[in-house]
Amino acid sequence: QVQLVESGGGLVEPGGSLKLSCEASGSSLIIYTMGWYRQAPGQQRELVATITSSKKTDYADSVKGRFTISRDDARNSVDLEMRDLQPDDSALYYCSAQSVITNNNYWGQGTQVTVSS
Numbered sequence: 329q330v331q332l333v334e335s336g337g338g339l340v341e342p343g344g345s346l347k348l349s350c351e352a353s354g355s356s357l358i359i360y361t362m363g364w365y366r367q368a369p370g371q372q373r374e375l376v377a378t379i380t381s382s383k384k385t386d387y388a389d390s391v392k393g394r395f396t397i398s399r400d401d402a403r404n405s406v407d408l409e410m411r412d413l414q415p416d417d418s419a420l421y422y423c424s425a426q427s428v429i430t431n432n433n434y435w436g437q438g439t440q441v442t443v444s445s
Contacts (some may be wrong), residue, residue, distance in 0.1 A: 330355040330434050332423045337439030340413055348408040348439060350423030357381075361426045362399055362406040366419035366441075373422070377408060381428070390416070413443045 336348040348364065363378040377387045377397040385397055396409045406423060423436040 330357070330360065330425050332425060332434060332436035334421065334423045334436045334439040337421060337441045339442045339444065341445050342414055342443055344413050344443070345409070345411040346413065346441060348410070348421055348423075348441070350406045350408075350436060352404040352406075352425065356401065357399065357404050357406070357425065358401050359428055361428060362397075363424040363426070364397060364406075364408045365422045365424055366417075367422070367438075368419040371419075376421070379406065410441075413441070415443045417441060418443045 330352050331354045333351050334348060336346060338346060340346055358381055361378055361380050364376040365373050366376050367373040375388055376391055377395055379385045379397045379399050387395060394412045399406045418441060420438040421441050422438045425434045
């Protein structure tokens with residue numbers, strides 16, 4: 329089982345940038361597809377980006393061209409670089425790990441991103 333801890337959230341003005349990081353422990357990430365999801369108040373959790381162990385990436389249409397997901401299996405970590413942030417990007421951002429062997433999904437506790445002037 330893998331444990332995930334997110335960091336890097338905060339308050340940023342529109343047009344600004346943030347980098348979220350997810351540190352994993354308890355298991356190597358090499359057998360997991362990693363992802364970032366977000367959930368705004370009153371809304372369902374939605375996919376932001378995923379990255380496979382072969383580093384194939386996928387993004388929600390709303391963040392394409394602005395967000396970049398990356399992983400470093402040697403450091404057991406996954407990052408999400410976000411630029412040109414907008415108020416609609418405000419949400420609690422969660423790191424996820426889905427095992428390619430068992431399909432079990434694991435979640436971190438989330439890190440808050442607030443975009444406001």
